[in-house]
Amino acid sequence: GNSVTQMEGPVTLSEEAFLTINCTYTATGYPSLFWYVQYPGEGLQLLLKATKADDKGSNKGFEATYRKETTSFHLEKGSVQVSDSAVYFCALSGLNAGGTSYGKLTFGQGTILTVHP
């Protein structure tokens, strides 16, 4: 089956620090990979995604590269802000033999990020 493993949290950083949140996966077939963000009291929002090997997803200064050889999709940001404080989820969407995902996601456990001024 499919699974996603994220680095243990919580992560606490000072403003302008460099951020890395590790994510590795196991999957049958060739999944698509996602990072979702959940701000306090809200639902999940898509942060970025990548659908094939070596694709780089990017948004709001965050980046992640689909590494098939290491089955990883690590999230990075060069300079975090207080407003980046949230819970970050790595997720994958597997395709069936017919190339359909059916909207089913497998999530990692989430990483709480707190950024201090």
Added chain:
Amino acid sequence: NAGVTQTPKFQVLKTGQSMTLQCAQDMNHEYMSWYRQDPGMGLRLIHYSVGAGITDQGEVPNGYNVSRSTTEDFPLRLLSAAPSQTSVYFCASSYQSQGMRTDTQYFGPGTRLTVL
């Protein structure tokens, strides 16, 4: 365009009570899903639907029923609530364009359920 809406936002039940969590989307998406979020466990798929009249089980379906009579609505029913069902429930919808390798899921704001 309201996106994905969920009601109620909060609910407290006693063990053994039943209730329905409502989910609706106005984007004409064919796929809809229910997830539960528990601390340290991320989100886990409960049930999903690939179109009106078609549903299937996810990772943690026990204790929950679903049906999908219209494209827009996908209610989640708890037949006899248990404390283990205390969680935050998220509904999501998506579609997969022809030739696209994946879809993007849109999540509702969530329902926080406590079972005493």
